[in-house]
Amino acid sequence: MKSGVKFTNIFKKQIFIPLAAIILLALINLIVDPSFFKIKLSDNMDGFKVLSGHLITILDSGSELAILAIGMTLVTAASGGQDISVGATMAIAGSVVVRMIGLTYGAEDNNIMEYAMPLIIAFLIAVVVSMLFGAFNGALVSFFKIQPMVATLILFTAGRSIARWINLGKNVVVSNPSFKYAGVFLPGVPVATPIIITIVCIIIIMLVLKFTNLGLYTQTVGINERSARLNGLNPKMIKMLAFIILGICVAVAAMIQVSRYQTINYSSFGKDIEMDAILAVALGGNALSGGKFSMMSSILGAYAYQFLTTTLLTFNAPPDALPAYKAGVVILLVVFSAPTVRDKISKLFKQLKNNKKSGEAKEVA
């Protein structure tokens, strides 16, 4: 009886939607081809053993999205809007990394072998730059009260030009082998580095949410800004903070991606990833109008989305048709995550249970 009650209540839990999506996709794969779940330990190109398999691919290639979902969740919660400049800012951050380690490259020299500065310093500079752009977006939203989508439209449009300018308009290739560490493998480590970085990011945000009031304050500001102020909060600063945190996430995601490809193409780098990140937040059942949020649901939402992409790819869906397939599935997910639909389902289950009970009662009689 008790467990039955819990069972019907789970439909109302926010985390149910991304979780259900993942389970559903897993089931489909299980039926179609159980080998989907096989994880192998095999040699890679650099001659050490690494884990591989579809599940690993999902975790690996979902990394950028999961990290961006963290920041996007906070921005959504605090400002009630979304940052659509994420992809463009990623291109900027990636360009900064490449430019910093290749400060000296000349006109013909499109290949970086020696670093001009340690990679970690270049990365930290990219983080700072990315935070500044976040602060720029945040300032437009909180101090000038521009709608987030409109405010971030500025960088969405201008960002890739800035990235091009940083990189002098070249497609530079970084061939120093250590550049791959962040996006592929660390020597001797069997788990892809992006997975490790993402886990670290998730742990950090969970600790931050636990040991600071970030969650409470962001939600308070997102739900009722006027009341937040009367309770001593500074809503402007909190919105700024959310955008700045998203900036950090953008820099980390950019580092992973630039390392993956070992090059940066400012026009395609991180293209459309902002929409995927927003979708991840929505798939996590978070209201895009802000307020209450669940960080874990957003992150699971990101992986659910990646799971879908990988599944479609293993079914040999033509890459061009991929977006259409995805859209179909997303529509289903979003409909099911709508509170009214979930309420209905929950009611339906209750009714079924009641019917069963009355049926049993009749039998007894």
Place this chain on the structure above:
Amino acid sequence: MTENTVLEMRGICKEFPGVKALQGVDFTLNKGEIHALMGENGAGKSTLIKVLTGVYEKDGGDIFISGKDKPIMIKSPQDAQNNGISTVYQEITLCPNLSVAENMYIGRGNNVIQNWKKMNAAANKILQDLDIPAKATQQLGSCSIAVQQMVAIARAVDMDCKVLILDEPTSSLDEQEVEKLFVLMRDLKKKGVGIIFVTHFLEQVYEVCDKITVLRDGKLVGAYDIEELPRVQLVSKMLGKEMDDLSDVVRGYVPNVDTELTPIVFEAKDLVSNAGISPFDFVIRKGEVNGFTGLLGSGRSECVRAIFGADRVLGGTVMKDEKPAKIRKPIDAMKLKMAYLPEDRKMDGIIADLSVRENIIIALQVLKGFFRPFSKAEQEKFADEYIKLLEIKTASRETPIKALSGGNQQKVILARWLLTNPDYLILDEPTRGIDIGTKVEIQRLVVKLASKGMAVTFISSETDEMLRTCSRLIVMRDRKVVGELKGEDLTQNKVMSTIAGGDK
């Protein structure tokens, strides 16, 4: 159903998870009758209204309406409207940026092409008939709240309604506006409309109603003719216990603060904010309860907002505990152990989606700091303590505050500020829109806090409530402080004449 009955509800039941909101409630409304629906918060008034208007689906019972032999099914507000049941809610639900006529005709009929001339003419005719001081082409937002309310009623009436529900229509109106509304209500009564009037103001019930139905804890207590039920009995029926005269409950606390020896808690000189009030001086001593009084819009709220730093302070000096202080933002005031319960509970008070627990701890948590969150156990302790202390009725401490009734929401906000342990508490309309029982509780609490040494500034639109609790009244008119009353001057007449401007 008799000839004269326009609406009959029989054995209405409605259940929410964990709460039986309505248990077999009967309600009968006659033609041309103004019928008060009374009860404390949580008694089931709102639920009954929402069942009738199709916001909630009832779990049991029948609804009959004149002209139909079979019980009618109301599944949506649209159904209610089609059956001639119209509602005007406490909050204006019209669009302030459209014109009066547009507001009256929006969403009605299916004509794609609108004849504006005809519509405006028709609207003007209704406005004239009902003696509403508005023009059809005027933007609704430019009308006073009372007129907006009347436009909402005009819209309802024009939709050929048999039953008009007025849910707390007077809570944001001043006395003259209320009077105008009553004229309109009596007018409609003559035209045979049955009116259900939900309000917390006892005076108004006795002024305008013919019958009273009392609910308590989701059950029907009874339906009475107005002459049969004196005030004291009505209150005791609502509360479910015999009451001493309400006013005796709190009267009698005369704080010993007139002496110059009592330390000053807060003092302001020439304080002025950007909300358009004239600079004012203000003093409050330890253990004192004082209040700002005046008509709606006279600037009483703006004064306390300036004190707390809620509006932008433009000038003046402020002393807290006889030391100079700077209050620019609410947080500055909070750090000086001040607390402010805002007038607009919905917009400025509650954080709707957050739980009761989070709503209680938020202010103290902000004071404690970003990097020092209370543990879950501490938060739960605080929440439980105040839920018990203030007798907050909530399913659990994790219930979102928006699910609570108005009075209980107000108690949560009060708990929030008491938890910060202030020595100066500002309460702006803490009793608006809440039931008598809670009102008395809050008044009692104010007096109790003051007797323990807290300074309290109390604002209420009900003068007798202020006379009961305050030992000094600052009277405001047209955004200026025009007088101060204390001791023997604290009488209804004196307050009225000061508000009105001298003894004219």
